[in-house]
Amino acid sequence: xxxxxxxxxxxxxxxxxxxxxxxxxxxxxxxxxxxxVVSILFKAPFGDPIAVDVDGYVLSMRLNEASLxxxxxxx
Amino acid sequence: MKKVGLFGNPNTGxxxxxxxxxxxxxxxxxxPGVTVDKQLGKLKFGHETVQIIDFxxxxxxxxxxxxxxxxxxxxxxxxxADYPDLALVVVDASNLERxxxxxxxxxxxxxxxVLVLNLTDVASKNGLVINIDxxxxxxxxxxxxxxxxxxxxxxxxxxxxxxQLGNTGKSPKSNSVPLxxxxxxxxxxxxxxxxxxxxxxxxxDVVTKKENPASRQFSSRLDRWLVHPVLGxxxxxxxxxxxxxxxxxxxxxxxxxxxxxxxxxxxxxxAAIPEGLFSRLLTEAIIPGIGGVLIFIxxxxxxxxxxxxxxxxxxxxxxxxxxxxxxxxxxxxxxxVVPLISSAAxxxxxxxxxRTIQSWNERLTTIxxxxxxxxxxxxxxxxxxxxxxxxxxxxxxxxxxxxxxxxGMYALGLVMALLVALVIKQFFxxxxxxxxxxxxxxxxxxPRWANVGLEVFQKVKLxxxxxxxxxxxxxxxxxxxxxxxxxxxxxxxxxxxxxxADKNEINVTAYEDRVAAAxxxxxxxxxxxxxxxxxxxxxxYDWKMGISLLTxxxxxxxxxxxxxxxxxxxxxxxxxxxxxxxLRSEKxxxxxxxxxxxxxxxxxxxxxxxxxxxxxxxxxxxxxxxxKWPLIQLGYMGVLAYLGAFIAYQLLK
Numbered sequence: 001x002x003x004x005x006x007x008x009x010x011x012x013x014x015x016x017x018x019x020x021x022x023x024x025x026x027x028x029x030x031x032x033x034x035x036x037v038v039s040i041l042f043k044a045p046f047g048d049p050i051a052v053d054v055d056g057y058v059l060s061m062r063l064n065e066a067s068l069x070x071x072x073x074x075x
Numbered sequence: 076m077k078k079v080g081l082f083g084n085p086n087t088g089x090x091x092x093x094x095x096x097x098x099x100x101x102x103x104x105x106x107p108g109v110t111v112d113k114q115l116g117k118l119k120f121g122h123e124t125v126q127i128i129d130f131x132x133x134x135x136x137x138x139x140x141x142x143x144x145x146x147x148x149x150x151x152x153x154x155x156a157d158y159p160d161l162a163l164v165v166v167d168a169s170n171l172e173r174x175x176x177x178x179x180x181x182x183x184x185x186x187x188x189v190l191v192l193n194l195t196d197v198a199s200k201n202g203l204v205i206n207i208d209x210x211x212x213x214x215x216x217x218x219x220x221x222x223x224x225x226x227x228x229x230x231x232x233x234x235x236x237x238x239q240l241g242n243t244g245k246s247p248k249s250n251s252v253p254l255x256x257x258x259x260x261x262x263x264x265x266x267x268x269x270x271x272x273x274x275x276x277x278x279x280d281v282v283t284k285k286e287n288p289a290s291r292q293f294s295s296r297l298d299r300w301l302v303h304p305v306l307g308x309x310x311x312x313x314x315x316x317x318x319x320x321x322x323x324x325x326x327x328x329x330x331x332x333x334x335x336x337x338x339x340x341x342x343x344x345x346a347a348i349p350e351g352l353f354s355r356l357l358t359e360a361i362i363p364g365i366g367g368v369l370i371f372i373x374x375x376x377x378x379x380x381x382x383x384x385x386x387x388x389x390x391x392x393x394x395x396x397x398x399x400x401x402x403x404x405x406x407x408x409x410x411x412v413v414p415l416i417s418s419a420a421x422x423x424x425x426x427x428x429x430r431t432i433q434s435w436n437e438r439l440t441t442i443x444x445x446x447x448x449x450x451x452x453x454x455x456x457x458x459x460x461x462x463x464x465x466x467x468x469x470x471x472x473x474x475x476x477x478x479x480x481x482x483g484m485y486a487l488g489l490v491m492a493l494l495v496a497l498v499i500k501q502f503f504x505x506x507x508x509x510x511x512x513x514x515x516x517x518x519x520x521x522p523r524w525a526n527v528g529l530e531v532f533q534k535v536k537l538x539x540x541x542x543x544x545x546x547x548x549x550x551x552x553x554x555x556x557x558x559x560x561x562x563x564x565x566x567x568x569x570x571x572x573x574x575x576a577d578k579n580e581i582n583v584t585a586y587e588d589r590v591a592a593a594x595x596x597x598x599x600x601x602x603x604x605x606x607x608x609x610x611x612x613x614x615x616y617d618w619k620m621g622i623s624l625l626t627x628x629x630x631x632x633x634x635x636x637x638x639x640x641x642x643x644x645x646x647x648x649x650x651x652x653x654x655x656x657x658l659r660s661e662k663x664x665x666x667x668x669x670x671x672x673x674x675x676x677x678x679x680x681x682x683x684x685x686x687x688x689x690x691x692x693x694x695x696x697x698x699x700x701x702x703k704w705p706l707i708q709l710g711y712m713g714v715l716a717y718l719g720a721f722i723a724y725q726l727l728k
Contacts, residue, residue: 018264023511025263029135030513031173033271041295045304046400049409051516056201057170058294058516060396065512 004038004052004069012039013071021068030059032069077240078126079118080159082146082181084174085132086389086517087167088193091224093129094525096233101129101529113145113157120238127237128157134173136180137255137263139511140433144257150184151254161240162186163233165224168198168205171282175274176267178214184254188217189236196223197518202285209281225523294389294518301390307397315416318381322420323454326373333373337366355558356551364550367630368543371421374451376535378420382413383530387522395514405493406500408432408512411441415492418448419485422691423542424534426698433511436503442698443499443708444492446691449485449683455632456682457484463655464675480679487683491715542690546630549689553626553633557600557640568593588643595640600625614681614717615674615724617663627687634682673727677720685716 007013015036018024031054032038041051041058051060083089093101097116114129133143136150149157162181166174182188190210198205211219218236222229255262300306345358385391391413399409410432418425425445432438449457458481465477559565569590575582595601604622611621623637635654638644644657661669686692692705699705 022260025135025137025260025267026139026511026513028264028267028271029137029176030515031176031271033268042298042302044302044397044400045307048400049396049512051298051302051396055170055172057173058518060392060512060514060516062399062512 001070002073003067004040004071005050005063005066007040007066007071007073009040009043012037012074014038014074015069016072017070019068019070023065023068027065027068031055031057032059037074038071076124076126077160078128078157079161079163079237079240080149080157081127081129081163081165082177083132083165083191083193084134084167084170084177086515087132087165087174088224089132089165090129090526091523092163092165092191092193092222092233093127094529095224095227095230096237097127099529099532101533118234118237120234123238125237125240128159133177135177135267137257140431147254147257150181150186151257159186161237162188163191163237164188165191165193168192168195168221169201169203171203171205172271172274172278175277176270179270179274182214182217187240189233190214190217190219191229191233192219192221193224195221195228196225204283204285206281206283210277213277213280297519298393298516301393302397307393311394311397314385318378319419321381322374322377326377329373330370333366333370337362337369340366356554359558360551360554361547363636364547365543367550367633368539368546371451371538372535375420375424375538376531378417379424379531379534380527382417383527384522386413387520387527389517389519392514392516396516399512405496406437406440406503407493407496408434408437408441410514411437414441414445415448415489418445418450421450421452421538421542422446422448422688423538423694426691426694427537429698439699439704440496440499440503442695443704443711444495446686446688446708446712447488447492447495447684449488450631450688452631452688453484453682456627456634457481457679459635459638459651459655460675460679460682462651463658463670464672484679484683487680491684495711495715541694545690545693549628550630550633553600553628556603557595557598557622557626560594560598560601564597565594568597585643591640592643595622613724614720615671615677615728617669620674620678624681624687627682628689631682631687671727673724676727677724680723681716681720683716684712684719686712 001016004013004015015032015034015038017034018027018032036054038055039053041053043050044060048063049060050063050066051058052066081089081093093114093116096118101114101116116127116129118125118127130146130149131138131143133146136147138144138146149155149159152158164178164181166178178188178190192205192207192210195205207219207221211217220229220232220236222233224230255266301310341358341362344362345354348354348357382391385394394412395409397409398412402409402411411429413431414425414428416425417428422445425448426442429438429441429445432441461477461480465480468476470476470479572586572589572593575586600622601618603625604618607621607625608616608618611624616624619638619641622641623634626637627634635651638658639654642654642657642661644654658670659668663669686709692709695705695708696702
């Protein structure tokens with residue numbers, strides 16, 4: 001299954017779930033719930049962390065955090 | 076007194092609203108049992124006073140960082156001393172969905188609420204239209220107020236709502252929903268998911284979206300440059316350089332004025348009140364002690380002025396973003412950058428600035444290494460020692476060697492901080508912990524100057540009160556140690572010095588300086604200095620430097636004044652020249668000079684690494700809630716300083 005950490009830049013993706021972890025409630029609180037459409041806006045130098053467009057606000061997260069977010073890329 | 080709690084997500088203009096409501100009538104208090112500062116303000120309506128409490132910005136009532144957990148502690152306990160009679164929840168109108176999560180959580184607790192719909196200007200610029208009546212129908216028990224805290228829109232309505240304290244005919248929700256335990260992430264996840272299901276429908280009902288938001292494009296155009304793989308760093312480091320240049324060149328003037336004012340005050344007091352112990356306590360300990368605290372205000376104030384401007388504009392979040400990957404190998408976080416930069420002015424606000432770091436390991440590491448950054452109290456010591464032992468010459472025709480060494484001292488502090496962080500990381504390996512980064516990058520905006528001004532005022536106040544009282548207390552203890560000695564040894568030593576036959580001004584001053592030096596040598600402080608001499612001998616120091624090292628525990632820059640007293644150099648107008656000349660001519664009994672390149676560099680290294688700051692230790696104790704960490708810090712920095720100085724001296728000898 002693909003995660004947000006592997007998503008392509010600027011490609012619109014839909015969140016299909018959050019992997020179980022201590023971080024799960026935190027990621028949900030930030031609005032990353034199942035069905036949300038997100039895309040990577042830009043990446044920090046060295047590719048980590050990444051900045052994600054979540055419905056009009058910019059959330060930055062480390063790749064290990066993004067890898068908990070399961071996604072489906074739009075065709 | 077009735078209490079109004081101010082809640083909201085970060086970057087919603089919550090502090091702007093708090094500042095609008097309370098202005099300068101705010102102070103910092105403590106929440107019982109936690110170390111988080113409580114921002115308090117008062118608001119008067121006729122003869123009733125209402126207390127406003129600004130809670131840390133959070134995305135939900137189940138927050139993770141130390142700073143945010145206080146929200147849960149207070150709101151989960153109706154018997155808590157700070158439990159609000161009315162909750163003012165600031166909601167970002169341009170991002171209603173995410174903001175309504177926190178609001179709905181508080182609303183469901185049954186606390187009387189006011190929903191402050193802020194940033195409505197941004198929302199309409201982004202093409203969002205919000206139907207207030209529809210929103211009201213989904214939350215019937217709250218009062219909704221449209222506001223724009225930046226320009227003061229909606230303030231009258233907010234005042235009115237506060238003055239009625241929820242008696243607006245809208246009773247709070249009666250069937251309050253019980254809170255979920257803090258340590259039950261699974262239940263929290265289920266609850267959050269369910270809430271968003273509901274909020275999604277509410278937002279669809281309330282918000283109409285028009286296409287093509289313009290302001291976001293401005294932010295993303297700027298981000299193309301500011302987080303650029305190469306330019307991003309170039310811009311950041313250039314900014315840092317400009318900040319430090321500004322701080323040090325501009326702060327020098329007010330610092331001179333403060334210095335002079337306190338010297339004059341001491342002289343004037345000495346002349347005005349009868350001679351005696353009290354007069355000496357006042358003029359030799361208390362007044363210089365207070366002066367020693369106030370002299371740091373210009374630097375700390377200026378640094379925080381510039382940092383808070385960068386924070387207000389939203390740039391600091393980008394710095395955290397681009398620095399995170401570089402800091403992580405050292406067990407630090409992108410969020411460690413601001414505390415470390417602050418520590419270059421003073422470690423006290425630096426340590427306090429670590430609260431935004433959610434991961435305890437990363438936060439503790441940042442706290443432990445922050446005092447290794449060269450703070451402004453080290454500068455007088457560095458400048459004196461560099462002028463003393465480093466030749467004033469140019470390398471490659473244009474680089475000043477002394478300036479280069481001063482820069483090197485800063486680099487030494489930074490490199491050592493990173494190395495120590497790396498070592499600490501090995502210790503933490505066993506108790507692995509999930510490190511959290513998750514950070515909102517707010518849209519760029521112009522700073523609101525009232526916020527900047529208040530931030531600077533608060534930070535300076537905190538420094539003066541927190542560090543100030545400790546520095547002052549130690550100044551008095553050290554003064555007592557240097558002013559008294561066993562039996563009448565001091566008097567005897569003073570009497571042994573022959574008074575000059577020709578009583579002209581130069582002779583009398585020289586005589587008085589010699590008497591002061593002799594007294595100091597026979598005081599408790601002198602005895603202490605001689606006691607530790609065998610220990611510091613391998614570092615190239617004699618007992619006189621030992622005294623100066625000991626007195627530096629009040630504040631590092633006291634080193635210079637102590638040396639001046641010990642060598643009976645009369646300091647006038649802070650001209651370092653006579654002291655430097657005197658130090659250069661100081662010789663051991665065998666004729667070798669005391670202050671050589673070796674002992675000078677050894678002292679420089681010692682001051683770079685040693686934890687000679689009681690005030691920082693006290694703040695670290697407050698922030699970590701135990702004496703364990705400040706003691707570890709004192710220990711490891713002492714060992715580093717001793718070994719570093721030892722190696723430097725033995726290599727250069």
